[in-house]
Amino acid sequence: MTMAMTDTETNKGFIDVRDMGVTFGANDNKVVAVENVSLNVQPGEFVSLIGPSGCGKSTLLSIVAGFVKPTLGEALLDGKAITKPGSDRGVVFQQYSLFPWLSVRKNVEFGLKMAGVEQSKRNTTARALLDLAGLLSFENHYPDQLSGGMKQRIGIVRALATSPQVLLMDEPFGALDTQTRVVMQEILTNIWQQFRISVLFITHDIEESIFLSDRIYVMTARPGRIKAEIKVPLPRPRRAEMTDTPEFMNLVQELKGLIREESLAAMAPEIKDRGLSGFGMKVGPKGVGEIF
Amino acid sequence: MGSMASAKIVALPMIEKHSDPEPAAVAAKSSAAEISAVETVANASAPVTSSELPVPASEPVPTVSLTKVLRSLLAQITRERLITAALACISIGALFLFWYLGTKYRFEFYIRFKNVPTPYEVYQQLTQVGLSNKYLFNIAISVRRILLGFFIAMAIGVPLGLAIGKYQRVRDLFMPVIEILRPIPAIAWVPMSIMLWPNNEASIVYITFIGAFFPILLNTIHGVHSLDGVLVRAARCLGASEFRLFLNVILPGSLPHIFTGLAVGMGVAWVSLIAAEMISGQFGVGYFTWEAYSLVDYPAIVLGMITIGFLGLACSGIIRMVGVLLMPWLAFAPGGRR
Structure with a gap:
């Protein structure tokens, strides 16, 4: 089976989330995690979902992955x-x-x-993918022998091995240190450049979302709703130097402004009312957006 | 002792093979190298799938020479290992010395060594009966009972434990009866077992089974529960069916705990077997020991005890060895040997 991704196949991988609502618990313990969310990922598009912690972005990804059933609305992949x-x-x-x-x-x-793919074919595919991830020399190692960044790279190519139509990524670099994370972003954008499949990427890192994405959805604090949708007009392939361009900086500022309010709301309603200065905290020129 | 030592040696070549520099350092080096590698292919704009990627050639199969094997074996005799071996000798030597001195001077202060046979008398006993058919037959009978009881306990305990660990409803159904039966010691089953089973042999195997069953079952359940849920989710995303999930994720993921259960179960199985043989038995090492007491054959008592000790040690040593062979990844797990 030659799985050459022709133009017709590139049109697959359309994620459509419609009027989604998710509620956990019942009666008094009821928590509305996600409310009235509609979003889509076009075939071959890289879309990020960004928002304060606890806003339900991981819940949305779990629904698209098929782990969680939505209370309201539906999630479709290529119409199904x-x-x-x-x-x-x-x-x-x-x-x-x-x-x-x-x-x-x-x-x-x-x-x-x-x-049910036969052993020799599996072996060939796996070795090719590991070569792509730069980890072929580690093929016979066990995961516990590898660093965090290496493990996540293998996690990415493992998810690609079955030639899926979409890739769902739930803060994949969240546990990595800053330097490793920047390298991983470059590797991911390069791998994506070759596979051109739809990606739904969850993150709370503003720079990361801009660097990787074609489009970014910003979510509100709980209950999570879509607050804004931002297109990233930066050219591809993306390079590390692009993060210093004015276009990039402007996008960062725009997103920080959008998220500042939401992160305040996510922390505590009181903080939002009184402002941070009311707690004797010093807020820098960039505001609380820094925490992202 | 012998089986433990050999288990370590078997495990070692695998560890040595993977001895690399610090993973983090390797990571840094390789990630720098691969950025350039990835960038070169990044310019190819046509999308590809995994099957189209260039396939690197297989690594050449390394040839093994006898001198290399010998050298690697010699390299394993390190200072650390020598100290370990010396301390093991001291530990066992002290036991024999205490026994020897106690019997030589007929030590009597609350505990009485008056009737205890000396090490030499036991050694003589061993040379007399050691190769006699009766002694070897008793050992064979005990080993057969242990293997039967243990393997039946494993064959039922592991699958049942996996099912109870995985499915809430199976748990709801089985756990109440298990919680009632579990506190009953295997020895307390002796009278019931004699009534229950058609012959003596079956009832002893049953008691051995009871001893091994609960540790195996409970550790298997615990193994399933301690499995990281993200691994199950990952397997489902990769298309694993329910059956495949059990075979390829839940079973291997629970294997470390299952082996803990097997080791504990084997210990309890021996305890139960010896007690059952002493109470109701014909034949077996427990019966041999008890019969020696009835016949006032003191050296045979000690010989029976030492035999039980060695058999138990050999059994747990084999389990440990199989565990190391089946779970080579544990050498690198957090808190593992490396």
Whole structure:
């Protein structure tokens, strides 16, 4: 099976979330996590979802992945309702999710094995993907022998091994240090450049979302709603130097402004009313947006 | 002792093979190298899939020479290992010395060594009966009972534990009866077992099974519960069916705890077996020991005890060795040997 991604196939991977509402618990313990959210990811588009912690962005991703059922509304992939997890949607998690008992190569092969692909074919695909991730020399290592950044790179290529139509990423670099994270963003944008599949990327890092995305949805504090939708007009392929351009800086400022209010609301309503100065805190020129 | 030492040696070549510099340092080096590598392909604008990527050639198979093997074996005799071996000798030597001195001077101060046979008498006993058919037959009978009881406990305990750990409803159904039966010691089952089973042999195997079953079951359940949920979610995203999930994720993920259960279960199985053999048995090492007491054959008592000790040690050593062979990744896990 040659899985050459022709132009017709590139049109697959359309995520459509309509009037989504998610409520956890019942009666007194009822928590509205997500309210009236509609968003979409066009085939081959890189879309980020950004918002303060606890705004329900991970919940939205869980729904698209098929782990959680929405209370209201629906999530569609290429017009079909999403009901359960499947290999048509690759998922990269925030926590390291490699199987510790499998070698690096066997981890990458896992999805193909589940699909019943024969051993020699699995091996070939896995080795090619590991080469792409720059980790071929580690194919026989166990995940516990690798650093966090290496584990996440393997997590990404493992999710790509089954040739999914979309890639769902839940703060995949959240646990990494800043330097590693910047390198990982470049690697991801390069890998994406080659595969050109739809990506829904969850993050709370403003620069990260701008650097990677074609489009960014900004969410409000709980209950999560879509506050704004921002297009990123930066050219591709993206390069690390672009983060110093005025266009990039302007986008950062715009997003910081949008998110500042929401992060204040997410922390505590009292802070929002009185302002941080009321608590004797010093707020820098960039405001609380710094915490993102 | 012997089985433990060999288990370590078996495990070692695997560890040595993976001895790399600090993973973090390697990570830094490789990520720098791969950025340039990735950038070169990044300019190719046509989208590709995993199957179209260039395939790197397989690594050449390394050849092994005898001298290399010998050298690596010699390299394993390190200072640390020598100290470990010396302390093990001291530990066992002290026990024998205490026994020897106690029996030599007929030590009598609350505990009485008056009737305790000397190490030499036990050694003589071993050379007399050691190769006799009766002694070896008793050992064979006990080992057969242990293996039967233990493997039945494993065959039922592991799958049941996986199911209870995974499914709330199975748990709701089985746990109440398990919680009632579990506190009953295997020895308390002896009278009931004799009534229950058609012959003596079956009832002893049953008691051995009871001893091994609960540690195996409970550790398996615990293993499933301690499995990181993200691994199950990851497997589902990669298209694992329910059956595949059990076989490829839940079972290997629970394996460290299952082996803890097997080791504990094996210990309890021996305790239960010896007690059952002493109370109701014909044949077996426990029966041999008790019969020696009835016949006032003191050296045979000690020989029976030492035999039980060695058999138990050999069994847990084998389990540990199989565990190391089946779970090589544990050497690198946090808190592992490296």
